[in-house]
Amino acid sequence: MVQPELAAFRSAVSARLGLRFGDDKGALLEEALRARARAAGRRPADYVEALQRNGSPSEDAALAGLLAVTETCFFREPAHFAILADEVLPRLRASGTAPRLLSAACASGEEAYSLAILLKERLPEGAPRLPVRAVDLHPGALRAARRGVYPEWSLRGVDAGLRAKYFVPEGKGFALRADLAALVRFESRNLAREDPELWAPRSLDAVFCRNLLMYFEPAAAAALVAQIARALAPGGRLFLGQAENLHGMGRAFRTVPSHGAFCYERLPDSAIPSGPGEGGGWVGAIADSAGRVRALSRSRRPAERARAAPDLAAVRDLMARERYTEALEALGGPGGGERRGEALLTRAAVLAQLGRVDEARIACARLLKRRECRAGAHYIAALCHEHADQPELAREQNQAALRQDPDFAPALLHLGMLARRLGDLAAARECFTRALPLLEREDPGRIALYGGGFTREGLVKVCRGALDETGVA
Ligand SMILES: C[S@@+](CC[C@H](N)C(=O)[O-])C[C@H]1O[C@@H](n2cnc3c(N)ncnc32)[C@H](O)[C@@H]1O
Known part of the structure; x- marks a missing residue:
């Protein structure tokens, strides 16, 4: 099995189940990947792509069944x-x-x-x-x-x-x-x-x-x-x-x-003591962990950073709190982890949020050329076009994202906004109507990645407001 495939699987499993796997777990991961790809009737690479794009609770459970340690006993400790x-x-x-x-x-x-x-x-x-x-x-x-x-x-x-x-x-x-x-x-x-x-x-x-x-x-x-x-x-x-x-x-x-x-x-x-600029309590606890990731990425030499796989869950955590500069730092140098589509996609999303749209566009183009994370890459390309005041091109990119993943809620919401801006209210209404229930159950990892710092509630509110404005209560 090829290494990038396995690395992508490892990081997708970590993102979905929280589990961390050391280098000694390569054989276990490989076996699990083969078994789940077989069960899904897909090639391993396609299975991993699907898992990254839209994993499901039942797939998470099946993966836990293959990968989690369940040792326990009565009255342990x-x-x-x-x-x-x-x-x-x-x-x-x-x-x-x-x-x-x-x-x-x-x-x-x-x-x-x-x-x-x-x-x-x-x-x-x-x-x-x-x-x-x-x-x-x-x-x-x-x-x-x-x-x-x-x-x-x-x-x-x-x-x-x-x-x-x-x-x-x-x-x-x-x-x-x-x-x-x-x-x-x-x-x-x-x-x-x-x-x-x-x-x-x-x-x-x-x-x-x-x-x-x-x-x-x-x-x-x-x-x-x-x-x-x-x-x-x-x-x-x-x-x-x-x-x-x-x-x-x-x-x-x-x-x-x-x-x-x-x-x-x-x-x-x-x-509960609160640190400077933090909400204290659990917010602070998460910030602490993000800080550790940051310190770790700083302490590594550039060559090491380029080799190391970034901790994408921590990066998304920073993104969710709109700390994009730190998120970029935690991703490592430009070479860091870019072998993996997901890391490159995350980099593109962070760059777009920082307004570095040319670099973000290049990252999206590379993903599309490699046929990796295509829905996400089209969506981020759409954000870049909008940033450059090119709504027609942005619309095309969102439509391409939705051809890859028809349930891609942020792309639907964005497409609706663009349609409204271009005066096509019927199309806007249709997009908002489809986006609303999807946003309500959208995966938190994807909200952090694509939500531009909005929480789920924030995006739902935006979508509801837009629906009201376009004529549907
Ligand atoms: C070692 S057992 C712990 C059992 C018990 N708490 C004890 O200490 O004896 C770890 C458990 O964590 C579960 N687990 C791992 N990842 C999980 C996740 N993301 N969500 C829910 N359970 C998970 C595993 O399925 C496994 O049953």
Whole structure:
């Protein structure tokens, strides 16, 4: 298999799942790429292009099924359960509220069921309770979790009394008793995505997110920690794996050593320090991670920079906050990572935003010549033409983008704006009408790349306003 193909696959998987792969994972990636391309009935290069262009939640899950590590067991790191039992549950019991617990990256369910056992054991009869929520992306692990039958080895941390109380022998293993199984709710979720429902503000009292961040790209880890910080109520606790910490991402937390281990406590908003020019809290945490990427890219020599693959998730993070100069820096020198279409496309988008339209146009032309990321390249070329006051050419480029990808929401929105500017209100209306539902579910990575610093909400608002103006309420 050719190296650029594999490199593009690695970065597409990182962008979609947050996962980081060292050089020792080449064979694993290659096998996964072959398997998914075969399943899709495409050549590997075409499959990668499609994944970059419009991956889907079901494809993300299939990739996680091939690439994620799911090792776990009941009551792993027992001190964490003791902290929960001795420090978190009594506080909630005193206030009469049901503990809201989340097992994030629950794998085959042992962690979530351990939490359910703890609730059963430690909450008095009649105390308010809610099911433990448990999320993961690995379809096989989630199937095993819902089935709830475990080999003896998984139960190595469960003492004989609890084993007899909550499990019944089944075949060569042990099945959970049905009343316990009903206390956990499993869901498929991609923790590398923005997820306002899962991470609703102050909706959780404890998050177990153990042994996931260690597999994540720094920017994906920072973004996830930011979402966790938003969702934890002040005083809520975050539990990470033994080999993990919040180094550089922990502004919203204080470290709590206890029971020979430690966890993190969510600070009240008023106690979160904010850095200069930053929003503090999780915003600051993400900025920290972007800063690390920047420092790393500066510390590399030019030749090294040219060879190194840029961290595209971190670059998009900077773009989403309109920090385009830093985003360009994080991309490395002009040669840096340009072997990969996605990196070149990101460079083109950043250059266009900085008004360096001639360089952006050259990058787009190179992509189109190489037949890589064609929808994105046409769209950015359209932005460049508009910048140069060439609306007709911009319109043609957007139409070309939509021939590659008919659901390309930013191109539809832009095309609508151009049509309105050229006086073609019927065409403008049609574009805005098609763009609106697509924008509402557009991929966050693409919004960061193409949204010109707008959030999804911002783009939706622009589109709605444009629809109203062109005559549709
Ligand atoms: C090593 S297991 C951790 C299990 C458990 N939390 C523990 O510490 O014992 C890591 C889990 O993270 C999940 N994972 C990896 N990437 C993910 C993603 N982007 N979204 C959701 N889950 C993911 C994997 O499927 C796997 O089940």
